[in-house]
Amino acid sequence: MAAKDSLQKVTTGDLGTGGTLPREMFDEFFTEVQENAELLDRVRTVPVGQSDTRIPKIGVGERLRRAQGEDSTQNESGVNTDYVDIDCEKGSVYWSLTRETVEENPEREDLANTILSLMSQQWAVDTEDLGVNGDESDADAFINQNDGWLTIASARGMPTYSHTDGSGNAQPVRSDLFHNAIQTMEDKYERMDPIFVMSNSQVQQYSFHLTERESGLGDSVLFGDSELTPFDYDVLGLPTMPDTEALFTPAQNLIYALRYDVRVDVLSESDETFDNDLFAKYKIVGKDDFEIEDENAGVHITDIAAP
Structure with missing residues (x-):
């Protein structure tokens, strides 16, 4: 099943504790994020289990071949075993769906699931934008969520x-x-x-x-x-x-890391949904980071x- 087709069928019953996407659905979400952003589809994408963690370098441009004598083990001396530090920051995509929109649309309740897929695509587009332009020192609330590749390249002396x-x-x-x-x-x-x-x-x-x-x-x-x-x-x-x-x-050489515990929050019963006659309120919450392996x-x- 294609990632997009699967995500269009997401319902609250599919979600884990606290709205966390199950592992197989996370994999599909991650795939769709890559496919909906041109650069993210080409960079090194790494799912991680913790916000503060390290991932091994792949040795961009390094010589990895080593001599090995007969009846001897491979000599790994000098092979790159360094790591890249990852520090994920929380981000979210948030929206509401009115009851009239659902009732007047031919898809009715299925519309909510289609919109969920569209919002995952929006996550991809916004993430790529942040990956390029992110700068934690900027005053803009979108730009300062995380440092992107241009900021990292400048700070690291590329x-x-x-x-x-x-x-x-x-x-x-x-x-x-x-x-x-x-x-x-x-x-x-x-x-x-x-x-x-x-x-x-x-x-x-x-x-x-x-x-x-x-x-x-x-x-x-x-x-x-x-x-x-x-x-x-x-x-x-x-x-x-x-x-x-x-x-x-x-x-x-460009790295995008996303934590496994992407959460989808669906709120269908609250004072706000009642007062504003909303079908539901939705939020995608994830933690991610951008890095450069070798400046x-x-x-x-x-x-x-x-x-």
Whole structure:
């Protein structure tokens, strides 16, 4: 059964103590979160059992092969056994459903379960937004829930490429941006298939730039016959990515951790539901975190001119 189909059929009877999703339903929820967010579908996603925990590094770009003599055990000396610290923060998606909406909709009571699926999709979209833009020092109540990958990259000193001219002026997206970012990254990380992550607007701007060139590539891009793969690297455009920044890193270097105990609260009998004639009130509550395994395995691109 597909994750989305299963979640559309969630009822209060399916939930564990305190509204916690059973393990198999959590797995389906987690899968749907990934599938409804482009970047989350490519990063390293890790379900965890505790808010404060550690997960093993996968050794992005590291040499793991070691010599092994006959009739001897493998020598693990020097193999990466470090860990990434995870510190999950609580977040929620909250909504109400009026009785008229249920009674006047052909789906009637099934509508509540369909909306639950839609809200899990909203969790995915909001989570990806927070994963990109999160900054605990920001005044905005959404942004300061957790530090996202851009904030972590800046705080940890990820190698930076400033896309400016000799006078320090921000420059538009051109092929030199991709070339210079690639040259900034250590060679050993390039075998991990790094990708460029930038805003949809900048991807469109670069596509338009290519169509202005009198070449076969320009025609292919214009008619949608060619994907953008500068120097044979994928480019992922996101609506939540700032226009002035981009990342060049292996997708698996970015980590999203979610605690198993995702909770779905359904309140159908209360003074508020009675007074406002509500069918029910709903809330999805989860604890998650974003991390970067190796800050050196990437390039933080800054000072890109707005399209």
